[in-house]
Amino acid sequence: xxxxxxxxxxxSEQIFVRHFLEEKIGWERISFRCLKLxxxxxxxxxxxxxxxxxxxYFLLINVGNDEKVLSAIREREEELIxxxxxxxxxxxxxxxxxxCRRSTRxxxxxxxxxxxxxxxxxxxxxxxxxxISIQVAIMELEAWFLGMYSIFEKIDSKLNIGYIQSELGFxxxxxxxxxxxxxxxxxxxxxxxxxxxxYRKSKGEVENICSKIKSTDYCTTFMxxxxxxxxxxxQELLTLAQKT
Amino acid sequence: MRMKTITYVQFxxxxxxxxxxxxxxxxxxxxxxxxxxxxxKILNVIGGLANLISGDVELKFRSGKYNVVFDNDGxxxxxxxxxxxxxxxxxxxxxxxxPVLDRHDGGRGTIFAEEENKEINFQAPENQLACVNRxxxxxxxxxxxxxxWGKQMRHYHFGSxxxxxxxxxxxxxxxxSDLNPKDTNQVVVMFWKGRxxxxxxxxxxxxVDMKSIGYNLDKIDVGRPMSLAFKPGPxxxxxxxxxxxxxxxxxxxxNDMSQGMFRAMSLLIQLNYSQMxxxxxxxxxxxxxxxxxYERASALIKLLVEKAKNSKVQLIxxxxxxxxxNNVPLEYWSVVRRLPKRTKIYNYKNARKxxxxxxxxGLNNFDFFSSRFYVExxxxx
Numbered sequence: 127x128x129x130x131x132x133x134x135x136x137x138s139e140q141i142f143v144r145h146f147l148e149e150k151i152g153w154e155r156i157s158f159r160c161l162k163l164x165x166x167x168x169x170x171x172x173x174x175x176x177x178x179x180x181x182x183y184f185l186l187i188n189v190g191n192d193e194k195v196l197s198a199i200r201e202r203e204e205e206l207i208x209x210x211x212x213x214x215x216x217x218x219x220x221x222x223x224x225x226c227r228r229s230t231r232x233x234x235x236x237x238x239x240x241x242x243x244x245x246x247x248x249x250x251x252x253x254x255x256x257x258i259s260i261q262v263a264i265m266e267l268e269a270w271f272l273g274m275y276s277i278f279e280k281i282d283s284k285l286n287i288g289y290i291q292s293e294l295g296f297x298x299x300x301x302x303x304x305x306x307x308x309x310x311x312x313x314x315x316x317x318x319x320x321x322x323x324x325y326r327k328s329k330g331e332v333e334n335i336c337s338k339i340k341s342t343d344y345c346t347t348f349m350x351x352x353x354x355x356x357x358x359x360x361q362e363l364l365t366l367a368q369k370t
Numbered sequence: 371m372r373m374k375t376i377t378y379v380q381f382x383x384x385x386x387x388x389x390x391x392x393x394x395x396x397x398x399x400x401x402x403x404x405x406x407x408x409x410x411k412i413l414n415v416i417g418g419l420a421n422l423i424s425g426d427v428e429l430k431f432r433s434g435k436y437n438v439v440f441d442n443d444g445x446x447x448x449x450x451x452x453x454x455x456x457x458x459x460x461x462x463x464x465x466x467x468x469p470v471l472d473r474h475d476g477g478r479g480t481i482f483a484e485e486e487n488k489e490i491n492f493q494a495p496e497n498q499l500a501c502v503n504r505x506x507x508x509x510x511x512x513x514x515x516x517x518x519w520g521k522q523m524r525h526y527h528f529g530s531x532x533x534x535x536x537x538x539x540x541x542x543x544x545x546x547s548d549l550n551p552k553d554t555n556q557v558v559v560m561f562w563k564g565r566x567x568x569x570x571x572x573x574x575x576x577x578v579d580m581k582s583i584g585y586n587l588d589k590i591d592v593g594r595p596m597s598l599a600f601k602p603g604p605x606x607x608x609x610x611x612x613x614x615x616x617x618x619x620x621x622x623x624x625n626d627m628s629q630g631m632f633r634a635m636s637l638l639i640q641l642n643y644s645q646m647x648x649x650x651x652x653x654x655x656x657x658x659x660x661x662x663x664y665e666r667a668s669a670l671i672k673l674l675v676e677k678a679k680n681s682k683v684q685l686i687x688x689x690x691x692x693x694x695x696n697n698v699p700l701e702y703w704s705v706v707r708r709l710p711k712r713t714k715i716y717n718y719k720n721a722r723k724x725x726x727x728x729x730x731x732g733l734n735n736f737d738f739f740s741s742r743f744y745v746e747x748x749x750x751x
Contacts, residue, residue: 165665165693166692194734196732196733245730247731
């Protein structure tokens with residue numbers, strides 16, 4: 127069985143990956159275990175799943191901080207590879223305090239590229255760089271949710287594209303969320319406030335959103351040329367899950 | 371008044387020579403380094419200077435050479451002190467490029483007299499600092515800022531018991547005037563005096579601080595340690611700290627408190643007392659976080675940084691604890707490295723490019739230290 131470890135910067139990313147795997151690859155073909163890194167110790171968190179027919183095992187580790195993702199991999203990569211992990215993936219947001227300090231709170235392709243190139247260089251300093259990769263949500267995972275715009279109507283019928291546009295001034299069908307929104311979780315919160323709700327990245331909120339995303343939503347976002355960072359993530363995970 | 375830079379050397383050109391060159395400080399500083407690289411020594415050098423210029427400690431040291439620059443609300447104050455075998459060899463005070471004290475071997479020198487508006491000759495005992503011996507608010511008021519800085523400095527050794535082994539005999543009619551606020555073992559007297567001087571707001575401030583680091587206390591008090599037996603006799607029973615933790619039925623006395631909890635409480639009692647009494651100039655905390663778990667060490671460091679951000683106090687801490695390092699932004703860091711006869715310091719002021727380069731790597735702060743990135747830059751493995 128193929129073994130893959132995915133280190134995420136937070137709980138939201140971990141929940142998203144779990145839902146993505148269930149939806150796109152399917153329960154039957156995968157087993158996974160979810161862990162949280164706290165005080166340099168790993169703890170089990172919901173949920174783990176074991177399928178007797180699985181051909182890929184995913185270890186999903188929430189490290190709890192964007193700057194910890196590569197550090198946590200660096201500390202564990204040799205051990206994981208020794209234990210037969212074929213691939214270790216880092217999943218983090220581009221949005222960070224360091225980015226804010228450099229950018230005057232605007233998305234800048236050159237700053238984004240600079241960070242990406244340094245993060246890749248950091249991977250090159252690890253023991254087996256070819257087995258490690260980084261996926262980055264630009265600017266945040268929530269940009270990917272905004273790219274899957276049909277989910278909002280599933281959450282509340284009021285939240286259709288037209289209503290969101292009339293209230294907030296952007297058309298989710300035509301904008302590219304990874305180029306448009308510097309702090310996508312704030313944008314998502316603005317959308318939820320339209321129905322008297324809120325988005326604060328809580329476990330329940332993220333689970334609720336992810337449960338509304340169906341395979342077709344992932345495919346549409348993958349196909350329509352927006353959110354290229356999601357496209358890269360999608361491709362890498364599906365390639366890894368391909369049957370050999 | 372805030373220390374801007376310090377250069378120090380002891381036993382110069384002798385086999386025991388050790389020093390630091392031009393250490394630039396900010397308002398908040400975390401001195402980071404492996405064991406035996408000189409972290410505590412740096413804090414001791416700063417604390418030692420404060421004790422000398424406040425007159426709290428006599429000059430009984432064999433060798434030392436200081437060159438320190440302070441910022442006093444925009445005024446630059448340079449203080450130079452050299453001593454050998456407990457004798458002052460050189461002492462200078464320069465304010466905004468104007469020398470106001472220039473003293474040499476033999477204790478002789480010149481000092482500016484404000485009333486006369488001219489330099490006058492003077493001689494001070496060789497084993498005394500002129501800034502202490504000649505302190506005079508009328509003729510030499512420029513010493514006051516230096517004196518206050520030294521007097522109001524506080525130096526805590528977080529790795530030490532911080533008063534856990536010390537009890538106090540307290541009579542309620544006493545004023546507690548013999549309290550030395552620099553003595554970090556006098557926490558019982560300090561709490562008792564603080565409550566008397568500042569009433570409930572003092573106790574409440576400590577409770578709030580303790581809560582923010584994960585200790586929920588309904589009550590903090592001074593009283594008889596219940597876990598210790600005392601023989602009946604004429605000697606008064608000493609008092610210690612008592613707390614009522616929210617989730618326990620019984621009070622806990624200081625003898626039964628965990629070392630980590632007592633250290634944290636002691637530090638917070640002393641900090642709150644200093645802050646309510648007068649604003650401390652400089653707070654030195656050696657080995658911050660020592661003995662605390664991840665959650666509490668992280669919370670304590672955040673609390674201290676926030677307190678320092680909201681005041682004029684200069685905070686200088688040292689650590690080699692990864693949790694502390696990961697919770698203090700790199701802009702506050704000074705990494706120390708041991709070299710022959712010197713401790714070399716890397717910080718934003720002298721190695722800005724390396725620090726900024728590291729920020730791009732996506733690694734956490736501890737890696738900056740553990741991977742020796744501060745020395746080897748991005749080519750490190």
